[in-house]
Amino acid sequence: MNPAKLALALATFALTPVFAKEEAAPPRAVLKPIKFIEYDLPNGLHVILHENHAAPVISTYVLYHVGSKNERPDRTGFAHFFEHLMFEGSDNIPRGKIDKYVSGAGGNLNASTSFDQTDYFFNLPANQLQLGLWIESERMMHARIDEAGVETQRQVVKEEKRRGVDNQPYGTLFEELAKLVFKGTPYEWVPIGSFQYIDDAKIEEFRDFWKTYYLPNNATLAVAGDIDVEKTKALIGEYFGPIPKGPEIQRPKIDWQVSAPATKKDVLKENTPLPATLHAWRAPIETDPDSYPLELLGNILSTGRSSRLHKRLVEKEQVAMEVEAFPYLLEQAGVLGVYVIGQQGVSLDQLDTLITEEVEKVKAEGVTAEEFQKALNQKEAEFASSFGTMNARAKNLARYHVFYGDANLINTELDRYLAVQREDLQRVAKKYFASENTSVLHYPVPTAANPAVKPDEK
Amino acid sequence: MHRHLLLLVLVLVRTASAAIDRTKKPEAEPAPAASFPDYKSVTLPNGLRVFVIEDDRKPTVTFRLLIKGGAIYDGEKTGLSSFVASLLNRGTTTRDAATFAKESDYIGMHLEGAAGADSISVGAGGLTKYTDKILDLFADAVLHPIFPEEQFAKEQRKALSALEAEKQEPARLADKLAGKIVFGEHPYGSYRTPETVKSLKRDDLVQYHQTWFAPNNATLAIVGDVQADAIIPVVEKALAAWQQRDVPMIKMKAPPELAGRNVHLVDRPGSVQSNIMFCQPGPPRNNPDSAELNVVNATLGGGFSGRLFQNLREKHGWTYGAYSAFGMNRYGGSFTASAETRNAVTAPAINETLKEVQRLRDEPVPEEELALQRQYNVGNYLLSLESSTRIAQRVQDIDLYGLPADYYKTYARRMSSVTPAQAQELAKKYLSTENFAIVVVGEAKEIKPELEKIGKVFVYDQELKPR
Numbered sequence: 001m002n003p004a005k006l007a008l009a010l011a012t013f014a015l016t017p018v019f020a021k022e023e024a025a026p027p028r029a030v031l032k033p034i035k036f037i038e039y040d041l042p043n044g045l046h047v048i049l050h051e052n053h054a055a056p057v058i059s060t061y062v063l064y065h066v067g068s069k070n071e072r073p074d075r076t077g078f079a080h081f082f083e084h085l086m087f088e089g090s091d092n093i094p095r096g097k098i099d100k101y102v103s104g105a106g107g108n109l110n111a112s113t114s115f116d117q118t119d120y121f122f123n124l125p126a127n128q129l130q131l132g133l134w135i136e137s138e139r140m141m142h143a144r145i146d147e148a149g150v151e152t153q154r155q156v157v158k159e160e161k162r163r164g165v166d167n168q169p170y171g172t173l174f175e176e177l178a179k180l181v182f183k184g185t186p187y188e189w190v191p192i193g194s195f196q197y198i199d200d201a202k203i204e205e206f207r208d209f210w211k212t213y214y215l216p217n218n219a220t221l222a223v224a225g226d227i228d229v230e231k232t233k234a235l236i237g238e239y240f241g242p243i244p245k246g247p248e249i250q251r252p253k254i255d256w257q258v259s260a261p262a263t264k265k266d267v268l269k270e271n272t273p274l275p276a277t278l279h280a281w282r283a284p285i286e287t288d289p290d291s292y293p294l295e296l297l298g299n300i301l302s303t304g305r306s307s308r309l310h311k312r313l314v315e316k317e318q319v320a321m322e323v324e325a326f327p328y329l330l331e332q333a334g335v336l337g338v339y340v341i342g343q344q345g346v347s348l349d350q351l352d353t354l355i356t357e358e359v360e361k362v363k364a365e366g367v368t369a370e371e372f373q374k375a376l377n378q379k380e381a382e383f384a385s386s387f388g389t390m391n392a393r394a395k396n397l398a399r400y401h402v403f404y405g406d407a408n409l410i411n412t413e414l415d416r417y418l419a420v421q422r423e424d425l426q427r428v429a430k431k432y433f434a435s436e437n438t439s440v441l442h443y444p445v446p447t448a449a450n451p452a453v454k455p456d457e458k
Numbered sequence: 459m460h461r462h463l464l465l466l467v468l469v470l471v472r473t474a475s476a477a478i479d480r481t482k483k484p485e486a487e488p489a490p491a492a493s494f495p496d497y498k499s500v501t502l503p504n505g506l507r508v509f510v511i512e513d514d515r516k517p518t519v520t521f522r523l524l525i526k527g528g529a530i531y532d533g534e535k536t537g538l539s540s541f542v543a544s545l546l547n548r549g550t551t552t553r554d555a556a557t558f559a560k561e562s563d564y565i566g567m568h569l570e571g572a573a574g575a576d577s578i579s580v581g582a583g584g585l586t587k588y589t590d591k592i593l594d595l596f597a598d599a600v601l602h603p604i605f606p607e608e609q610f611a612k613e614q615r616k617a618l619s620a621l622e623a624e625k626q627e628p629a630r631l632a633d634k635l636a637g638k639i640v641f642g643e644h645p646y647g648s649y650r651t652p653e654t655v656k657s658l659k660r661d662d663l664v665q666y667h668q669t670w671f672a673p674n675n676a677t678l679a680i681v682g683d684v685q686a687d688a689i690i691p692v693v694e695k696a697l698a699a700w701q702q703r704d705v706p707m708i709k710m711k712a713p714p715e716l717a718g719r720n721v722h723l724v725d726r727p728g729s730v731q732s733n734i735m736f737c738q739p740g741p742p743r744n745n746p747d748s749a750e751l752n753v754v755n756a757t758l759g760g761g762f763s764g765r766l767f768q769n770l771r772e773k774h775g776w777t778y779g780a781y782s783a784f785g786m787n788r789y790g791g792s793f794t795a796s797a798e799t800r801n802a803v804t805a806p807a808i809n810e811t812l813k814e815v816q817r818l819r820d821e822p823v824p825e826e827e828l829a830l831q832r833q834y835n836v837g838n839y840l841l842s843l844e845s846s847t848r849i850a851q852r853v854q855d856i857d858l859y860g861l862p863a864d865y866y867k868t869y870a871r872r873m874s875s876v877t878p879a880q881a882q883e884l885a886k887k888y889l890s891t892e893n894f895a896i897v898v899v900g901e902a903k904e905i906k907p908e909l910e911k912i913g914k915v916f917v918y919d920q921e922l923k924p925r
Contacts, residue, residue, distance in 0.1 A: 030517060054515055055844040056490035092481045096772065099762040101483060104830040106837010108761070125837050130484040138480065155775030159731070163778050163798045167731045169626045226490075238478045270728035273626040274619060305559035315556075318612060321619055343619040374564045381566030381584050385518050389844055452728075 031384055034393055034410050037229060038401070043245040044217025047236055048397045048407055050224040052390065058225035060122045060132035061394035062140075065220075065402055066213035067116040068191040069252055069332070077157070077193015078201055080113035082209055084153040086120065087111075090135075091142035095149065098135055105131050113191045116331040117402070123391055126226035130235060136221065137239035140214055145206050154198055161192045169271050170341075170443055173278065180263050180439045181280050181335045185254050215246030222398040225390035254332040258282040258432060264440045270452040274321065275342040276443040277351045279359070281432050283327050283334035287404055292416050293424035294327045294336065294432065296375040300367050300425070301325035301338070301358070303378055308362070309338070313354055319346045331403055336432050348442050359433050366426030376418060383414040492840035492870040497853060498686035502694050505674030505702040509853045510686035513846040519682035519689075520583030520847060521596050524854045527670040528577045530645050530710055530789070535662055536654040537617070542666050543571030543578045545613060546599040549606040553598060567592050569599060575646050576788040577858055578670075586683050593696045600671065601700055605663040617655045625920035628733040628899045631724050632796070635922055636737040639722055639895045640792045644713040651921075673697070675705045677857050679850035713739055713790040716893050721915045724922065725902035732804040732900030733796070736811050738890055740784045740791035743859040747884055749872035751784055754884045756831045757823050758782045758814060759795055763830060765814045766795060774810070776803045784888075788859055793889060801901055805908035808896055818885040822878035835873045 036050040071078045089095040102109045107124035120139070122132040165171040175190045182188040221240065223232060260282050284290045302309045302325040313320035321341045328335050338359065342351050367375075387393050387410060401407040446452035478484070498510040532538045547562070547569050548555040562569055567584030582596035624630045634649045641647025680689055716739055741747070752760070759766040759782030766780035782795035795815065799807040823831075842848050852866055862868075898909065902917060909915050917925045 032515060032517060057841050057844050093483075100830060103761055103763045103834040105486065106489060106833045106840060108838055108841070123841050125489050125840050127487045127489050130478075131486060134478075134480065134484050152772065152775040156771055156778060159776070159798065159800060160778040162731045162800060167628060167729060167798070169623065235478070239480065271626045271726075273623045304563035306556070306563040311556075315612070318615060321616060321623070341623075343615065344622045370564070374566075377564060378566040381518075384516055384585055385583075388516055 031411065031414065034387060034397075036397055036407065038407055041216065041237065041241055043241070043243055044215070045240050045243070046220040046401060047233075048220065048222040048394075048401060049227065049229050049232055050222070050390075050393050050397060051227055051229050052224065052393075053226050055390075056126040056226050057390055058124055058126050058129050058132070058223060058227055059390040059394045060124070060129075060136060061222045061224075061391070061398055062120045062136050063220045063222075063398040063402055064118045064214060065116070065218050065249070066118055067114050068189060068193070069115050069186040070213065071186065071189070071193075073186070073189070075197050075201060075205070076189040077191070077198050078205070078209065079118055080191045080193060081153065081157050081198055081201060082206055083111050083113045083118050084157060085145060085150065085206060086139050086143060088149045089144045090138035091144065093135065093138055093144075095144065101131060101135065107132075115187055115191060119395070119398075121391060121395065129223070129227060129232065132223075133235055133239045137243065140216060140219065140240065141243045143210055143214065145203065145210060147203055150203060150206075157192075157198055158195055161195070165192060167271070169269075169273055170276055172267060172269070173276075173339075173441070173443070176265060176267055176441050177278060177280055177335065177337065180265060180441060181260070181282055182333055183260075185256070185333055186252050187254075187330065187333045211246070213249065215249070216240060216243045217245050218249050220398045220402055222394035224394040224397070252332070256282075256285060256333050258284060258437075259434065260437055262436060262438050262440075264442075266442045266444060268444065268446060268450070268452040270446055272443045272445050272452070274344055275346060275348050275351065275445055276340065277342070277348050277355070278337055278339045278441040279352070279355050280335055280337045280439045280441070281434065281437050283329060283336040283432055285332055285334055286329035288329075288334075290428050290431070291327065291329050291334075293420050293428045294329075296372070296379065296417065296420060297362070297367070297425045297429055298325045298327055299375040299378050300371045301362070303375075306374070308358055309340075309355075312358055313340060313351070317354060319343055319350055319354065348444060352440065356435075359429075360435075363426070363429045363433055366429070367422065369422060372422040372425065376420075379417045380414060489837070490840065492836055492843065494852075494866040494869070495843065495849060497849070498690075499853075500690055502673065502697070504697070504700055505672075506697065506700070507677045507857060508690060508693060509677065509679045509850060510684065510689060511679065511681045511846045511850050511853070512684060512686060513681060514683045517586050517683050518583060519586050519589050519592065519680065519684050520581065521593065522679045522681070522847075522850060522854070523580040523596075523600055523676055524679070524858060525578040525580070525670055525676045526576065526858060527666075527675070528574045529648065530576055531666070531670060531708065532645055532648070535658055536645075536648040537650040538658060538662055538666055539573035539578055541610070541613060541617075541658060542605075542663050543573040543580070545605050545609055545663060546571045546580060546603045547595075548609040548613075549604050550598045550602040551604055552602065555606065555609050558595070558599075561591075562595050565591055567595070569595060571599070583682070589684070589689075589692070593693065597696045601697070603667060605660055605667070607660050610660045610663065614655055614658070617650065618652055621650060621652060621655070626726070628726060628729065628731070628798075631726065631899045631920065631922070632733040632735045632897050635722055635724060635899075635918065636735050636792070636794060636895070636897045638922070639897060640713065640716060640737050640739050641790070642714045644711065644790070646713060646787055646790065670705060672703050672705050673700045674702045677854050679854050681846045681850045710789045715739065716895065719892070719894055719896075719913045721896045721898065721909045721913045722918065723902055723906060723909060723915055724897070724899040724918045724920065725925070726899050726920060727901060729801070729899070729901040731798045731800055732898050732905055733798050734804060734808055734811070735897040736795040736808070736815065736894060737897060738793050738894040740793040741786065741888060742790050743786035743788060743855075744861055745786070747888070748784075748786065749869050750876050750880065750884060751888065752835050753828070753831050753873055753876045754818070754881050754888075755782055755784055756835055757828065757881065758818055760831070761834060763834065765817075766797065766811060769810050769814060770797055770799070770807055774803070774806075776800070776807050780811075801904045804898065804900060804905045805912060808898075808909075808912055812891060815889055816891045819882070819889060819891065822882045825878055828876065828878055828881060832874050832876055836870045839870055839873070
């Protein structure tokens, strides 16, 4: 895009109100519109800016469109390991200085890796905008990837896995769920990966990974807070403009079918204190229109003390500690789960029976008008109270852009929920809760007759 | 005047278009002031102090009532206050538990009670268009709970299962045992057991509520898209039935001293990591040095640039994280430094932790490092002011802990003026390398021999009973 065209595009963005049009019915709260501008740099970096002077703070957020699903099956955990290396430094930032610069500027930082993305953020006092842009542009342009630090981070990542997975009750749940439901796709391993492949990863492979995915044309930069848009645009142009555009990204092709054979697995762990069961079904991808009725159905099943599963399993039968029905939808796959941790002494059979009864009931009868309105009201309250901090705004603007192609969903996605019809909930319940496709994971409490094995470190 | 303004504009434009030098860390303009915002404060005729923090960023409102109470007034009945807190919305004089849940869920509001060491908080919030309804349910939960026998029995049953679960939660086991070691028989150190759960009676809850839920023993913070002048009369009306009354004066003992250096090991077979925790008594919340202590603590273990993180993680690769904290309550506190390490490096990680505490006492912190930590604290305090609920919490803390009224007005200035000499003096005053305990939760058969070189080792089972 030439500069004149870019300026015109920006002016158009700035003048067009981006908030949603008011709906006549049902009555709803007026969400406070989050105004923003967005544009591409010539190298393909997508930029989103939200100016807000409520507090003298800013957040920078960079989303790279690469996650564990881009990994090779014999290099699981790679994208996440790489994320750790991005704190080492750059050609212009000495090793170990990134956090010191950010902390010393009065800010804080972090990063995360999931199936579909890797993200990095800084929260800073408003006078430190330039520091944030400098560090992020350095990571994108000149990341330092050498042996120093790699061995240490190998150990750190293993401690992270022990802490979150191996040493926690039910810590392997997510990993087992992915294996069961996403089998045959690159979603079947989780971002933390396995010890073996963390050990196998070579320095050259890290460099290749950076060259392949850490490209401006595979990244979105969002900045929110107490900024001057014009000045920020100029700075972004200077820091990120010189980064060369890379080749087109090759993304995994996944033929996602929601119908899959049912499987069952008992996970025997020494550290399981109470019985837990998870029923899981394949679900649509996150951009599927069915995601909205599915989310509402999840609310009706398990959000609040008046939800169906809570009333039945926690209140009436008193067999459960907690219940959760959740759609977990991703870029190219999805899962629908019902998870219950039982009270002590309760049998897994009993929990399974109750879950099945409630699932069959909603398929057969649908939801009541009152339940449906409640779910809409809960969504409305959820949206109204989200996106309060500049960090949440930057993060969600970027997420909506990358995965939905529409950053303005931060203002309008609620409308999609409010457009759902009550009948849709029964329809999606029938469609996705197919009994022949129910996969089940059990975490039994070990007994003398049924002993567990020590947590393995494979 | 005009001329100056023009000059300023020119300077700004120049800055924006100046070519950047990416080989150097950019210089920042002066930091914005971390000034604590103004808020409206009134005392209602019944003695309830109300604070309003107006924030129109979201169309929501939150009410947070803070009752002085919590674990300190549990007496012999450990866990009583947390039963009271969790049963407030489970049956009132006009709504049974199911009706309450149905009405509050229907408008998408949240309402939850939680008991801490010194207080019970009751939070309720949702969309401003439902303000009246939210306030109605909130007032009902606070003023008219009846603690139905059947709901109490359910909660008791769940509490017993929760204790079963906690036997396998390493961080929770470490916290519970560290509290017991630091606070002894003081209520700050008590935790639920199956015996304490079973010994509670519904009448105890009723009694606790009648005793401590008095408007003159509480503060209320209102945060959100409201106008103080409009919301205060509404709140006053909703809480009109709440009568001022005398609350008992209980003189709390200070927590006991801790002598020697011992290791307390919870054997959790199958553990592939050890949760380690250095712990010792610390000062109460209203100690004169609490702002400055943030900087001292940050230097040791406040964040990613703290010494514990840099040493245990970045230098040795022994842990995912290593942090320290002063836990300050009304009548006393604790200091803890903790990390999770693989079994084989448990003892070395403890030794490095001890070395870092010792170094903070023995050597002044280099000015460059201290400057970073001062700025980290002041800047992150500034960032925290983005959250109105956090501001409200701080306003309520001033009252709860008896802090000076201008505490948060001077907070940033105090943190930014800590000198190396002062930091060392504070480390010497508040941290001991003579009297402390090390709590470890892990695989005893693998780690106990090495721990014996650090101090006398006391072993516990997963119910925290000495073996």
